[in-house]
Amino acid sequence: MKFFSKVAGAVVGMAVLCGGTAEARDWSVIKSSGTMIAATEGAFFPFNYFEGPKLTGFEVELAEAVVAKLGLKMEWRVVSFDAQLASIRQDRFDFAIASHGYTEERAKSVDFANPHYCTGGQIAAAKDGPLTMDALKGKTVGVQLATSYYDNAKKIPGVQEIKTYKADPEAFSALRAKKVDAWISDKWLIKSTLEKNAGSGIVSGEQVFVERVSMILRKNNKELKDQLNNALAEVVKDGTYAKLSQKYFKTDISCHQ
Template identity: 80%
Template sequence: MRLKSKLATALLPLALLLAGTSAEARDWAAIKADGKFIAVTEGAFFPFNYFEGAKLTGFEVEVAEAVAKKLGLAIEWRVVPFDAQVASIRQDRFDFAIASHGYTEERAKSVDFTNPHYCTGGQIAAPKDGALTAAALAGKTVAVQLATSYADSAKKIAGVKEIKTYKADPEAFSALKSKKVDAWISDKWLIKATLEKNADAGIVAGEQVFVERVSAIMRKNNKELAEQWNRGLAEVMKDGTYATLSQKYFKTDVSCH
């Protein structure tokens, strides 16, 4: 898949940069004195955080950079696989992570969530004549990304035969296209964007199976940093920047109402 090969090429130098860098979560005073956040994302979750060549971009990347600008700061980005991000924040390796973390009680035991920067839900994608509802997934095999809330929710759907996990959503989508699985469950906005880019794949969006609020995550009890982030996010939403980015990536408002 073209997107996947591009991501693999772009991720390598950043992965090496991460491996050779010592970083830790800091309080607001230390971040402000430094003039920049050290933040982590995944870089493989189109259209939220992904690479265009060697450039890291996406809705969440641009929102985070807009928030940082409101706070008078820059962002020094790092890339970490999604399934390792909660642990990296818990271990105080970065100031925050922004990579489509939906709120769950289990995650909230390890990290704190900021105010949500978008709302979404888990949606089914399958062939046009396939399993497009939760009821139709009985006896079927479903692809999900490893360590996501979508994986947890898919396990709760009655009658599903098997849940197959993949390191990233492009791999799950490839498995669906090659008929290794019957359906794929992921973020509804990611599915929308993926299907628009692959209109000839014969895959369509089906039922939305749950709703979630998505936020940046930070180490526990870093209260002033969370307050400052939430202030910056509110200003970005108020001045029209957020609406512009929402329209750019989704052609609709993805904020939580």
């Protein structure tokens, strides 16, 4: 998790959000342009993050493989997670891939492609901390702002306080600094974070909910959605998906495992 990524996200995100009037791009316009414009967060290791100046991660490589199947070049935008739904409704990019779990509320604003991985919200805390939902009674929980983890943390009975952070690295830092008693986030992100910080004294706990994660795009852009779904299926079929899943997680994170 690189603090540079948050700075880059803020700068590029501002450029996207504050630019001139955008025009909706359907599949025919995208195809004729030769370039797909996609957005991600850049601060969600190992799904989308920066290695120095390079944007990478499971979702970044997967999206690039999907777009290559469509015979197009990729142009990235880095936008903070909490700004992405509003940005896509303003047609600032063609689709976003940033670990958006399907919710009925989000589906009112954007369309979801077929899921590219399945996961769930998981608790992380100190070894002697609250590692179950029952143990969170009277405790303070850290989550990323505007996420399904925040929505689901609110449903846990007896939680004393929920503190929100701009990105997960900040929530993890708050847990290590004992500013919160527990952190709830994506189970694969927590797995990777704890592997990178083996001496932190933080461990994973109970899974809170199950989630299906997809690319999102402007509503009623059916032809683009079909193209993305077909290309994703091809990337799964040719073995690219399996290679990326093993590279980043050493296991199958698809919804068919």
